[in-house]
Amino acid sequence: MFAANYFDGMNGKKHAVHLFVARDSLRVVGAEVMRDISPAAIAIGESFDSAPGILQFADGGHCEIHEPAAKAELLAALGYHKPLVVR
Amino acid sequence: MIDSEIERAEPVLHVLPQTGTAQQQEQIDVDRELRFEFTGSGKEYFRIWIVNLCLTFATLGIYSAWAKVRRLQYFARNTQLDGAAFDFHGNPKAILKGRVLAVVLFAVYHYAFGFSKAFGVAVVGFLFLSLPWLLRGALRFRLHNTLYRGLRFAFTGTLPQAYLVYFPMMAAFFLPAALLALYPGNPGRAALSGLLYLVWPLWHARVKRYQQSHLQYGNLRAEYSVSNGEFFARYFFAGLVGMLGAILAGMLVGGASLLFKGQGGVTYILGFAGSLLSIYVSYLFAAPHLQASIYNLTWSNTAFPNGWIESTLKPNAYVQLQAGNAVLTILTLGLYRPFAVVRAYRYRLEHTAVRINASLDKVTAAPRSGAAGASGDSADDFLGFDLSW
Numbered sequence: 001m002f003a004a005n006y007f008d009g010m011n012g013k014k015h016a017v018h019l020f021v022a023r024d025s026l027r028v029v030g031a032e033v034m035r036d037i038s039p040a041a042i043a044i045g046e047s048f049d050s051a052p053g054i055l056q057f058a059d060g061g062h063c064e065i066h067e068p069a070a071k072a073e074l075l076a077a078l079g080y081h082k083p084l085v086v087r
Numbered sequence: 088m089i090d091s092e093i094e095r096a097e098p099v100l101h102v103l104p105q106t107g108t109a110q111q112q113e114q115i116d117v118d119r120e121l122r123f124e125f126t127g128s129g130k131e132y133f134r135i136w137i138v139n140l141c142l143t144f145a146t147l148g149i150y151s152a153w154a155k156v157r158r159l160q161y162f163a164r165n166t167q168l169d170g171a172a173f174d175f176h177g178n179p180k181a182i183l184k185g186r187v188l189a190v191v192l193f194a195v196y197h198y199a200f201g202f203s204k205a206f207g208v209a210v211v212g213f214l215f216l217s218l219p220w221l222l223r224g225a226l227r228f229r230l231h232n233t234l235y236r237g238l239r240f241a242f243t244g245t246l247p248q249a250y251l252v253y254f255p256m257m258a259a260f261f262l263p264a265a266l267l268a269l270y271p272g273n274p275g276r277a278a279l280s281g282l283l284y285l286v287w288p289l290w291h292a293r294v295k296r297y298q299q300s301h302l303q304y305g306n307l308r309a310e311y312s313v314s315n316g317e318f319f320a321r322y323f324f325a326g327l328v329g330m331l332g333a334i335l336a337g338m339l340v341g342g343a344s345l346l347f348k349g350q351g352g353v354t355y356i357l358g359f360a361g362s363l364l365s366i367y368v369s370y371l372f373a374a375p376h377l378q379a380s381i382y383n384l385t386w387s388n389t390a391f392p393n394g395w396i397e398s399t400l401k402p403n404a405y406v407q408l409q410a411g412n413a414v415l416t417i418l419t420l421g422l423y424r425p426f427a428v429v430r431a432y433r434y435r436l437e438h439t440a441v442r443i444n445a446s447l448d449k450v451t452a453a454p455r456s457g458a459a460g461a462s463g464d465s466a467d468d469f470l471g472f473d474l475s476w
Contacts, residue, residue, distance in 0.1 A: 005170070007236050
């Protein structure tokens with residue numbers, strides 16, 4: 001379980017959510033949010049040292065993970081590898 | 088991660104922190120000053136910058152489009168406001184298309200006069216005519232691909248407005264050289280047209296009005312109100328600061344030349360170098376002073392519905408910062424450049440705030456057709472293309 005902020009891409013409302021990673025989906029759960037997102041619909045932005053991790057969803061929504069340890073763990077769980085130009 | 092966490096998802100709903108009623112949340116959100124925060128560092132940006140530089144050289148410039156996206160993403164994602172980060176979604180291939188076009192245009196320009204004078208003039212005329220279109224396209228591309236809280240920014244200035252605003256500035260800039268080329272025997276005519284530079288602050292004020300008043304964030308359109316006279320005042324003070332820099336450089340060189348009194352050759356070289364140094368120092372003082380004061384003027388007079396921007400850069404401090412950056416960049420043969428960029432960016436952000444009296448939750452995405460209607464052309468025209476550096 002990872003704490004994150006979710007934005008739906010339709011308005012500026014910030015939703016405090018928790019993320020759960022499974023083999024075939026990412027579940028986004030918050031007071032007003034409940035979504036299962038397929039890995040194919042997730043683009044992971046380049047992970048910079050202190051910037052939040054960004055998961056961009058195909059429908060325009062996205063999640064920001066601000067806590068550094070959670071970001072690292074989540075990206076690892078999602079199978080994120082740093083691009084060649086970063087390594 | 089572990090699949091069993093999915094099963095635990097439902098109970099989590101009961102332990103999530105409660106945010107209170109909508110009314111309470113509204114009170115928390117409104118009437119606040121939001122400060123920008125930059126979480127990047129010069130050291131980290133140096134790694135990105137050096138890789139970008141090497142790969143751009145190795146690929147004969149092709150990688151520069153991807154380098155630009157990485158650079159803009161680095162600065163956007165490390166910029167936070169009210170606990171949310173900015174982002175940049177520009178497509179490197181769109182930038183590459185723009186750069187290929189730029190190279191083609193440059194090559195055509197370079198060889199045009201070799202074919203015939205008429206063809207050369209036609210090419211220069213075409214470039215001149217297309218510049219406002221390209222400048223507007225670059226603004227649209229940059230803003231359309233910048234997001235905050237999942238909502239896009241936009242630029243809604245129209246093409247006819249772009250021509251009205253940029254043409255006088257371009258004419259003032261190019262006319263003296265053009266007249267000199269066309270009438271080499273009559274330099275007085277070119278010199279006379281140089282008087283247009285005296286009203287440069289007016290052209291600058293018009294460009295800034297065009298840029299700032301057509302900003303849009305989500306469904307919020309910016310308003311902007313600055314008189315042209317304000318620009319003349321800032322140029323005047325920046326000119327004084329530049330003169331001060333030139334005097335200081337002159338005194339420094341004058342003192343040095345006293346040490347070599349009687350050595351004609353050395354004094355001559357010092358005099359020549361001193362002139363160049365005076366011009367450079369004058370620029371080094373005046374440019375950041377002007378940049379900071381215009382930045383304050385334009386952003387502090389840009390407002391969105393229920394949101395105001397406050398920019399409080401201190402021009403003298405900014406001059407010191409940028410002068411230090413220039414010296415260190417020269418001493419390190421350019422390697423300090425990424426650190427300098429981060430220092431200046433961080434300084435600008437730390438002196439910029441947003442005051443709101445309504446929740447950002449209420450901002451919605453701009454309807455696609457709305458942007459098209461405002462600009463008078465199709466929503467996607469030229470949005471997949473960028474010619475800016």
